[in-house]
Each structure stands twice: as C-alpha cells, then as structure tokens.
Amino acid sequence: MHDVVIAGAGPVGLFLASELALAGCSVLVLERDADPHPPLKALPLGLRGLNAGSVETFYRRGMLQSMLTASGVGAANVGADPEADQAPAPRSLGHFAGITLDVGDIDPAALAYRLPGPAMDGFMTSLEAVSDVLTERAETLGVSIVRGAPVTAVSQDEQTVTVSAGGQDYSARWLVGCDGGRSTVRSLAGFTFAGTDPLFTGYVAKVTFTDPHELPLGFQLTPTGMYLRTPLEGHLGMMDFEGGTFDRTQQLTREHLQAVLRRVSGTEATLKEVHLASSFTDRAMQTTTYRNGRVLLAGDAAHIHSPLGGQGLNLGIGDAMNLGWKLAATVRGDAPDDLLDTYTTERHPVGAAILDWSRAQVATMNSGPNAPALQQLVRDLMGTPDGTTHVYRRSSGLFHRYNLGSEQPLIGRTAPDFRLADGTSLGDLLQDGRGVLLDFNPQQHLSEQATHWKDRVRYVSGRPRNDLGFQALLIRPDGIVAWAETPSTAAGDDLCGSLARWFGRS
Structure with a gap:
C-alpha cells in the first residue's frame, strides 16, 4: 500500500508527487493517457507562462535551471545580481482582458519585501517542458508513474482509499485528484463543483x-x-x-x-x-472544499476558469506547494491535528480570487454596443502607475497573503530571498523541503527552541546582506513566513507556539 496515490501526471500531479517523495512518502501516480508527450502539450498549443511566483517555487526546490534550459530561456532574463543593493523593477507583465500594459508603469516602491535573486520574473514555457522536468524529478525521487490507467472507481474508509484504474485496484492512505478540469476523482468522491456558466x-x-x-x-x-x-x-x-x-x-x-x-x-x-x-x-467553477475525507483535490480538478492572464498552471503549482509538506507531515504522523485543514482555508480564497480575476477580464472583453466604452475606461485605468502596479501584484504570484492571524504584513506572504554573508540564500536552504528558522542576530533561546524540531526545521544563524528590518523569521517549507521578529516586537504568536502550530509536537 502506498502512502499517497495521485490521479494525473500533469504538472500539478508531478510537482505534488515530488514534494511528497522529497519528504519520504511512497507515491504512486496514475495517468489516464499512455503517451507522455501528446501534441497539445508541445508548442504552439502547449504555450504557457510561469509567473514570478512559480519561478520562485522552482528555484526553491532546485529546479529553476532545469526549467530555464527546457524552456530555452537564459537565466539573465529572470534573475538579478544577488550582490545588488535592491531588487530591480519587474521586467515582464502580461495583459488584462487583452489590453497590453507597459511594464515601465509599475511602481517598484509599492512592491515591498523584494530582494534580488535568481527568481525575479516570469517567463514563457510549454506544458511539455514543465512536464519533462517534473517527470525526471519525480522519478529520481522514487515516484512510480503508471500511464494508460484512467481512474474508474474510488472508495474510502477511515483508514484507506481504494482506487480502480486501468483494470487494477490500488490502495493508499490518501488520494489526491490532479486529473484536470473534467476530474473523474472529483466526481467519484462526491465534491460539489459550483460557479458560473460560460459566455464564450x-x-x-x-x-x-x-x-x-x-x-x-x-x-x-x-x-x-x-x-x-x-x-x-x-x-x-x-x-x-x-x-x-x-x-x-x-x-x-x-x-x-x-x-x-x-x-x-x-x-x-x-x-x-x-x-x-x-x-x-470561460466556465468558472470551484469545489466548495478541497478535501473530502481521505481524498483531496489540486489544480484544475479543484478549480477551472478561462485561460485569460495565464493563471491556471501557476495556481495549480501553488496548490501543490502548499499541500505537499502538509500531507507529508500528516502521513508521517507529526502534523498538528488541523494542519491538513489549512490547505483548504489557505488555497480556496486564492482560487476564488483568480476565478474573479478571470471573470472580470471576460466581462471587459464581452462584445456588444457598450463594450468599447467599458474597454476604453479599463484601458485608461490600467494604464496608470497604480493600475499597472495593481495588475502586476494580482498576476505575479508574489503577493498572495494567507491569513495566519498576524498584523505583521510579511507574515503569511512568501519570504524574500534573504542572503547571508557567506552567499547562502533562503532558496538554497529550502531545497530539502524543511522549514527554516533564520536568526539574523544569533540568540541562544531561538537555537534552543529550534532544537526540538530539528528534524523538521533547519536553524540557520548569521548576518544577512539586507535584513529588511527583521531579527529572525520562521519560514514554512512552502516558503511562507510563519513568524517574524523585529527589533521592537515579536510579531504574532511566540516562536514556540508558531513552531508547534505548523510543525507539530516537538
């Protein structure tokens, strides 16, 4: 019996499988299609965009260079000199409702907590390139992939899930449906899929x-x-x-x-x-929850929308990054009781916001006698520095913020790529999938507390090149800041409480 069965060997399923295997779980991926290289994944129809948030995710798992090579993109096009004093202005920006925006109108001063590093911008790629990189990673980590095995039945009890696929039955402790917008797992497991009907x-x-x-x-x-x-x-x-x-x-x-x-x-x-x-x-639908017993959903299986703005692939990668370490901790038995529930509470609002972002673009592009007037108004508003910056913040994938119960503005957001004096970066420290406690002003009590979670949290001390006004930060395995300390106050819960909240009993 496997720890986790994943239905779907697309980018989301493969990324999730790699995250679980990185944490020591046994993983089986079942893929409906026998051909790993269907024509629709190759260029031009397989053209996709990775936003800056997804690029950062690949960087934090040591896959950025492989993705750049597979996509034919040079590192200089997405990165910045880590020795620079400040992060450069963004160099890439998509569109809103087909209205092309000028990246030069972005206000860098409105983009707080950015530090220079290898992952600063998005780039164009293909589904084929992403799948090839992730397939190699998953197989290297020991993931089993069975192709030509469409899921036909799902049943579960309090301990296991049984999946019928390709004429065989497979048992696992958990099942994750990553099998696309017409997900069989979603249907068989009884998830409610609600939303709006299409206009085009x-x-x-x-x-x-x-x-x-x-x-x-x-x-x-x-x-x-x-x-x-x-x-x-x-x-x-x-x-x-x-x-x-x-x-x-x-x-x-x-x-x-x-x-x-x-x-x-x-x-x-x-x-x-x-x-x-x-x-x-442009049908925009989302499941009401991302978990039903021992069955979870990620990517298009959990939410679908029009491809306007290129958010679908990026949203799915974010799901996999959020779910992977939480499900792995649950499998190991060292997760807090409600850790897996935070997958839905954190990712569902992000998905809902992307669906509304898509709906707004469809409404702007809709035809009719009043359409030109609305499009001109939106074009005027989006063409201002505030409007362009707003589009970048909504589409870059760097500015989602989970509600972790703190008013400190960095808590709940992706951490900047802090770089220590010896050249070690946060991206380097996150590659093994563990949490990180960064201590910029070495404090014995922080080191002592982290010792109790040393198998799940890496303690690292040292002066950074730019501390952005922080003394210490606790970073979750998905790169999200869970706790932060400044010279004047410790934000949010005490460190011990935050460690227990996210990493379980010591």
Whole structure:
C-alpha cells in the first residue's frame, strides 16, 4: 500500500508527487493517457507562462535551471545580481482582458519585501517542458508513474482509499485528484463543483494561413470577440462570445474555425490548413472544499476558469506547494491535528480570487454596443502607475497573503530571498523541503527552541546582506513566513507556539 496515490501526471500531479517523495512518502501516480508527450502539450498549443511566483517555487526546490534550459530561456532574463543593493523593477507583465500594459508603469516602491535573486520574473514555457522536468524529478525521487490507467472507481474508509484504474485496484492512505478540469476523482468522491456558466467558446489552433498579413500580431479586441496571433508559426487563438455553446464532442473542422475567425476578426482571412486545434470556455467553477475525507483535490480538478492572464498552471503549482509538506507531515504522523485543514482555508480564497480575476477580464472583453466604452475606461485605468502596479501584484504570484492571524504584513506572504554573508540564500536552504528558522542576530533561546524540531526545521544563524528590518523569521517549507521578529516586537504568536502550530509536537 502506498502512502499517497495521485490521479494525473500533469504538472500539478508531478510537482505534488515530488514534494511528497522529497519528504519520504511512497507515491504512486496514475495517468489516464499512455503517451507522455501528446501534441497539445508541445508548442504552439502547449504555450504557457510561469509567473514570478512559480519561478520562485522552482528555484526553491532546485529546479529553476532545469526549467530555464527546457524552456530555452537564459537565466539573465529572470534573475538579478544577488550582490545588488535592491531588487530591480519587474521586467515582464502580461495583459488584462487583452489590453497590453507597459511594464515601465509599475511602481517598484509599492512592491515591498523584494530582494534580488535568481527568481525575479516570469517567463514563457510549454506544458511539455514543465512536464519533462517534473517527470525526471519525480522519478529520481522514487515516484512510480503508471500511464494508460484512467481512474474508474474510488472508495474510502477511515483508514484507506481504494482506487480502480486501468483494470487494477490500488490502495493508499490518501488520494489526491490532479486529473484536470473534467476530474473523474472529483466526481467519484462526491465534491460539489459550483460557479458560473460560460459566455464564450475559445479556440487555440496551429494553422497555415493563406494570407497572414490580414491578421496583425498580438491581442486584437473586436466588436464580436478577440483573436490572437503570436510569433510562433501558425499559432492562432480566438474567443467567440456565443454563450459557450460549441459542443466539445464536435470535430474542429477547418470550415468551422475559419467561420469563427472571420466573424471575430471582421476580415476575410483564410485558413489553408488546420494542423491541430482545441476548444475551451470561460466556465468558472470551484469545489466548495478541497478535501473530502481521505481524498483531496489540486489544480484544475479543484478549480477551472478561462485561460485569460495565464493563471491556471501557476495556481495549480501553488496548490501543490502548499499541500505537499502538509500531507507529508500528516502521513508521517507529526502534523498538528488541523494542519491538513489549512490547505483548504489557505488555497480556496486564492482560487476564488483568480476565478474573479478571470471573470472580470471576460466581462471587459464581452462584445456588444457598450463594450468599447467599458474597454476604453479599463484601458485608461490600467494604464496608470497604480493600475499597472495593481495588475502586476494580482498576476505575479508574489503577493498572495494567507491569513495566519498576524498584523505583521510579511507574515503569511512568501519570504524574500534573504542572503547571508557567506552567499547562502533562503532558496538554497529550502531545497530539502524543511522549514527554516533564520536568526539574523544569533540568540541562544531561538537555537534552543529550534532544537526540538530539528528534524523538521533547519536553524540557520548569521548576518544577512539586507535584513529588511527583521531579527529572525520562521519560514514554512512552502516558503511562507510563519513568524517574524523585529527589533521592537515579536510579531504574532511566540516562536514556540508558531513552531508547534505548523510543525507539530516537538
């Protein structure tokens, strides 16, 4: 019997499997598809963006260079000189509702608690690249992956979960559904999936144009929808505001795609050939809880929304990073009684906020006689420094804050990449998946308290190059600040209480 069975070998399932295996759990991943490299994962249809928060996550587990190499991106494009006195201004920014924003309008002064390091910006990649890196990591850590094994049945009792997949039964102490927006695990385990119906059908395709000059590059908002051409050869995206009525069981023919393109573009553009195509909608749904007994959900299995703003992959990676260490501690038996419940209480609000962010963009892009006026208003507001900075804060993945019961503004947020005088960074210290107690002004009582949790928390003392006004911080394995001490006060609970809250009995 395995400790954990994960349904789905996409990026979220593989990242979670690696987190669990890193903590010593036995993990089995069951994947529906037999082919690990389906065409939809490769460029151009597999094009995805990792935001700065996800880049930071890969960095903190020692996978950033592998991700950069697999994605064909240079380290200089995402990192900053760690010897610099302050973090550079962000260099990458997406869009809001197809409205391109100027990264130069971001106000760096409004982005508190940033320190220079290898992970400062997001970058473009593909699902294939992310999956390849994570597959190699999972297998290196001893994760078993069975492909061509769709889940067909799930049952659980107080001690175990039984999963039927590919004609076999598998038992585990826990099951996590990471099997996508049409999750079988979610359905079989009885989760409630609630939200809003779609307003559009979207399409992504690899095509050959007869007359590509008819369609300029970039996002193009029109009175009837939106279309997108990227520099990737033949890459076409479209949104058709017809109420999301296209039936995904229908074949995506050249004739259908051409009719949609002409309708939303207002041109006579002709598709000579369609090589590959897929459709989606802006249906925005979320489970009411991320846990039902011994079954949990992560990624698209827990929440779906339109791909506007490229938040889906990043939201799922955040789920896996939050859940991994908590589930592993529960498996080991050293977790506080309610630790696993904090997965839902922390991640559900983040998911709900992303769904609303997606809905706001769809409402802005919706067609109709009043649409141009609304779009111009949003364009004017987003084009201000405050508006652009707000979009960056909402989309970068660096400024989510969990409510951990403290008014100290860094507690509940991702920790800056503190760097000690010897060159060791927080990113280096988090690679083994343990928590970290950073003591910038070595204090014996802190060292003594940390000793009781030394198998779960690494105590590190030394002067940092920039302490940002802190004397000591407790960092959870997911990089979130759980406790902080300043020269004037100890924020939140006392250190011993915070250690017990997040790491269990000593």
